[in-house]
Amino acid sequence: MPTTTIAGRQIDVDAEGFLTQPDQWDEDLALTLAANIGITLTDAHWVPIHFLRKDFETQKETATLRRVSTVGGIPVKELFVLFPGKPAKKMSYIAGLQKPKGCV
Amino acid sequence: MTDMIVPSFDDETPTGRKLAIICSKGNLDMAYPGLILANAALGEGIEVHLFFTFWGFDIINKETMGNLKFSYLGNTAMHMPGHFGMSMPQGMAGLPGVTAMTTKMMKKQISDLDVPEVPEFLELLHGSGAKMWACRMSADMMHLELEHLYDGVEAIISATDFIELTDGAQMLFI
Numbered sequence: 001m002p003t004t005t006i007a008g009r010q011i012d013v014d015a016e017g018f019l020t021q022p023d024q025w026d027e028d029l030a031l032t033l034a035a036n037i038g039i040t041l042t043d044a045h046w047v048p049i050h051f052l053r054k055d056f057e058t059q060k061e062t063a064t065l066r067r068v069s070t071v072g073g074i075p076v077k078e079l080f081v082l083f084p085g086k087p088a089k090k091m092s093y094i095a096g097l098q099k100p101k102g103c104v
Numbered sequence: 105m106t107d108m109i110v111p112s113f114d115d116e117t118p119t120g121r122k123l124a125i126i127c128s129k130g131n132l133d134m135a136y137p138g139l140i141l142a143n144a145a146l147g148e149g150i151e152v153h154l155f156f157t158f159w160g161f162d163i164i165n166k167e168t169m170g171n172l173k174f175s176y177l178g179n180t181a182m183h184m185p186g187h188f189g190m191s192m193p194q195g196m197a198g199l200p201g202v203t204a205m206t207t208k209m210m211k212k213q214i215s216d217l218d219v220p221e222v223p224e225f226l227e228l229l230h231g232s233g234a235k236m237w238a239c240r241m242s243a244d245m246m247h248l249e250l251e252h253l254y255d256g257v258e259a260i261i262s263a264t265d266f267i268e269l270t271d272g273a274q275m276l277f278i
Binding site: 002004005006013015016017018036037038065066067069075076077080084085086087088089090093102103104 | 107108109110111113114140143144147148149217218219220225228231232233
């Protein structure tokens, strides 16, 4: 697994650039991760990101878009506005998690 | 010092990829492939159009969409649970109550995977920006109007209209 330097820190990532060690993540890093993919985080962005982090603690896997919507209570439509194009992947990248594995 | 590794989510030159899925069957097991592929494509930022036609109308008909059924009659790929070498006896499939039982079994397997039922799945697709269309000829044959169909369906259109608006799309017939 490669290591890359993000915000002056050594971070373990997979071949695509997703973090492989969730505990290397903090909110400061999230700002840089978001900026890397052209997103400026607002309060509205933090809600799903915090949900993903919290959900990961118990589930040990990244929530799918549907789970963020049904369990996290954030409408799918809004997620597509906040993280245009590929919301599930963009959210998990910023949250320092692997992209979701589930089909739905 | 290596360059920072960042996923490339947005292509520098957008491909304008479009996917068109024609849903022509109304059995429970044949409704899901189209819905799942549509959802996957939407999650990848691909423009998705779904065209519901003939038996596929059951997927968007408000009266039937929550109650699709699964029968293994004529389907030799249905095995005894956990026994892939043994097909379910075809003669049993037509007996009263068997379709209800197999439907219940399949619904449970789907929900165990945390995959939503059809009406909720349509909501998910609609929220993700899918465009849903209903076939004019099927609507006329079944005497159905837009008000009878799932609210996210944009319009009842002709096959010609559908071909026109899916210009350049990759097409799937299910």
